[in-house]
Amino acid sequence: MAIEGLVCREYRPGDTADVLKVRNPIFGAMSEDDWDRYVPRMTAGLAYLDDEAVGVIPLDQRDFLLAPGVSVPVAFENAVGVKEEYRSRGIGTAIIESAREFMADRCDLLMVYRGAERSTGYRFYVKSGHQDLIYLTPVAWQPPAGLASEAMVADIEVLHEHEQEVLRAYNATYVASGGHAPRRLGYWREALAGQIFVAVPCQILFYRYPAEGEIVAYGIFGIPRKDGYEPVMRILEIASSNGVAGAIEVLKAAGAEAHKRDAAITDYVSVDHPYRYQYRQLGFVEEGRSLIIMGQAINPQRLFRRTCRYPEALADLKINVWTPTRDYVLFEGPEATREITLEAKDVILERLLTRRLDVVSAFNGDLLTIRNGDAGIAGRLGEALPFSLWVHHHLDWI
Helix, strand or coil: CCCCCEEEEECCCCCHHHHHHHHHHHHCCCCHHHHHCCCCCEEEEEEEECCEEEEEEEEEEEEEEEECCEEEEEEEECCCEECHHHCCCCHHHHHHHHHHHHCCCCCCEEEEEECCCCCHHHHHHHHCCCEEEEEEEEEEECCCCCCCCCCEEECHHHHHHCHHHHHHHHHHHHCCEECECCCCCCHHHHHHCCCHHHHCCEEEEEEEECCCCCCCEEEEEEEECCCCCCCEEEEEEEEECECHHHHHHHHHHHHHHHHHHCCEEEEEECCCCCCHHHHHHHCCEECCCCEEEEEEECCHHHHHHHHCCCHHHHCCEEEEEECCCCEEEEEECCCCCEEEEEECCHHHHHHHHCCCCCHHHHHHCCCCEEECCCHHHHHHHHHHCCCCEECCCHHHCC
C-alpha cells in the first residue's frame, strides 16, 4: 500500500545530514566527513515523508566478478535503516523500487550481504526481489600453543610495496572463481581504506611467506576494535602461488599470534573455497550457514549480454522468460527462427543470469523447464552460460 506523501529518490550533495540522521541511531556514529569522502562511489536511496528523512539504503558501487573474465557493475546495499516509528509500512521496499530505477544506467545488479534466513530482515529482501546467490559457512579455529612457521608478520606497507607479487599469488589461487571484487594493482589500498573500516575499525595484520624474498603466499587479517566484538582475527584474504603449502605457513604464523591474544581465527567459506579442506585439517570448526550474498538483476537483458559466454550458440533462438512474478524477452538472436520460454522460480533465473546455475542439471532436475525446448537446447544454454565457482573474501564485505 502506497504511503501518502512518501517520496523516494537518490542521494544528492547536501543530503549527508539526512542520511546520517537515519543511519547513525541504528548502526553507530559516522561523521559527515567520513560519509562525504566516499561519494560518489557511495550513494543512497532516501525516503522522505513530509520533508523528513525516514529511511535510507546506502549503495556502494563497485565491480563484481560473476565468472572468470566477467566483471559487472553492481551496487551493494548496506546499513539499511528506517526510523523505528515508520517501520513495517513498506518504506524499505519503496526505496529499493526507487533504486532499481535510478541505478539502472550504472549497475546491473543490486546486491546485499544478509544472514538469518528465518528473520523478518531476510524475508524483506526476498519480498523486494533479492535471491540467494551464495551461502557462506562461518568457521573458527582456536589455535594451539607451539605453532612454528616460516611466515612472518609485516607492516601493511610491505603489501603495497610488493603488490605485483601479491596479485600474482591471488590470481594463482582464485583464477577459476568469481564471487568477489576483481583484484588489480591499487585495489588493496582502496579496500583497506573502505567505509567498513570506518564503521568497524580494525587492526590490520599482514602475513607474508617466506619472510624474505619474493612473496608467494600472504594473509590479511583484521582484529575489530569496537565494543561488542569478540577477540577474533578475521581472515580478510589469503592466497598462495605455491599451492596450499604457503597458505598453511601463513595460517600457522597467524595462529601463533592468535594464541598469544587468546583469540580465535575466523573466516566465511563457500563450498568452493580453495582452503576449506586445509581449514578442517588445522582444526577449524564449521557452524551452520549464516551469511548469504543476495542479488537481483536491474536489467536482465543487459546482464545476459554481459554474462553470456557464447552468444553464437544461441543465434537462432528468441528466448522468453516466465517466472511466477514476471514475463519478459531475455534475448533474440540475429538469426532467430525458434522461440522458447524459460520457466522457473525467480531464484533459478537470477542464478542463471549470474552464472550460478548448472543449466543442464537444473533442466534434468525439473527446476528449469523450457517451453518448445529440449535437452539439446538446455545443453546450448549451459554452454553459453556455464556455472561459475564463487569464493568470498571478507575484505570485500560491507
